[in-house]
Amino acid sequence: MAKTLRDLLVLPGIVAFILVLAMMPLVIQTAGPDGGSLALVWKHGVDELKGYVEGFVTGESFRFFSGRNEFSFWEQIGGYFRISFAYIAGGAVVGTTLGILTGIAFAYSRSEWWKRAVEMTGVLPDFVLIILLQFAIVQIAKETGTVLFKVANFSTDEPPAIVLPLVSMIVIPALYMTRNVALQLRLALTEDYIGNAKAKGLSKPYITFFHALPNVFPYIKADLHKFMSILVGNLFIVEYFYNMRGITKLLFADAYMGYYGYQYDLVVNGLATLLVLYGALFALLRLYIFGWEKVFAR
Template sequence: MIRKLFHGLYMGTLWVIILLVISTFPFLFSYDGNSFSFNEQIFTYVKNYFSGLLTGESFQYKWVADGFVLSEYSIWDEWPDSFVLSAVFLILTGIVAMGLGLFVGLWLAKRKAWVKDIFGFLSLLPDFFVGLLLCVLVIVIFQSTGILVAEVAATGSETAILLPFITLAYIPFMYMIRMVSFETYHVLTEDYILIAKAKGLSKWHIYSQHVIRNILPFVKADLFKICGMMIGSMYIVERIFNLRGVTKLFFLVHKWDIQGQYNIVTYTLLALMVIFFITYVTMRLLILLFEKIFAD
């Protein structure tokens, strides 16, 4: 028990150190108009960040233009809402993508080659293309019928939900389909499946008691990769649909002078890391639920 506790503390400390190091990357080099050079002030930025944790200055960030501070913001005023928005989107899309992807993949395993080819082609489409295609489709429907089936972007107090949800779920959903379909096809050729068929067991019994329970370990093994895909897609989705999630500062930096504001990058990456692990744990619990359902 104590050994596991120390291991957990060690891994947690290691992840924090990695995060702090990665957060320095945007500030490592400076550009004077002609060439890049190492930014020696990076050590000052990090030092000021740690000293600011005691004074509270590290929980403030500034909007600077041409060297003038236009306004100051507190991390606690806006970021909790942004964190909740991104976390809810990622967790819900992960659950839907994994759940539907599992059963669609089981169905696809026994379909004809041309059906698999269609899904294979669809899986090649990048998420930003899917998002833009959905926006165009909604606009065309609105122009033709006058019915707005979904918000294409967040404006003011309105938050787009349906299109970002579909776009964020698309990549993990298609990945799950292809992976489950491939593994199911091979599981169905195993001797114990052929014996079960020879005994006259029902198709539902074979799939629920033999196929799914042997597919879930592959899903569990790829879960880290799936969550990583979703984190990568979240930046694109929040950008396309103008969502005020935790990645918003990544695409506002071209408007803001963040030179020296090491805390902005640190807290953004920290939020992404926490959301990643919350999503990962939630999806592991869903797999555990599937194992309980289909193993009994």
């Protein structure tokens, strides 16, 4: 009963969190004669919330301004969602695949230098990695005169950058998955059933993929929300630095819109869309890992 009640309260709790979170730029105000302290002024946030609820019925809550033009949120959000989902799904699937395969190699490897290299790369912040990738492409272009990949989207009329954003979405989650799989696989290889499989004369690849690896998948699934939080956090950085027209870029670019001020309605709708993106990504990853489990099930 308690679990059922908790499950029923999850969605309303998330909606309430989004509504309150979107208020924060309005609620947190400077105070004091020199503006050096902060105060919480809930009236501004509550007024915006009331306006959002009223506009939700009339449809006004789904209008927003970009520049001096007014747009329908429903007409625009599909394109933003497709871009964000394409990159985050590609990063998730490829990152998971590379992470599992590299984690298996790490579990057996006795070499330390490349493990240290991966660990060092893993501690680099997302934005540092992106800057290094862009810098490398610029330097190669200066030295050779050949531009290997676009480093960012400079205009909506130009073809978008594809390779570097996708690489940036893959690397960080792949490194995290590599460490996780390597750790759990090393532990699995010390179990008694592995010793029994070796005593039967089974090959190392068969033992790895059909005995040890299936017992790693439950740990991957248990850690899935943490893995996805890395992906979503990475998406904010990637879309901002590469100037991609995704959901987070919409929030960055149009949340504050000059004359029109803070667009509370847009922020609420954008955060809700990110929630839908998260749910779609979770379903995709669970299905993908389920496919791995079916392939290597004994």
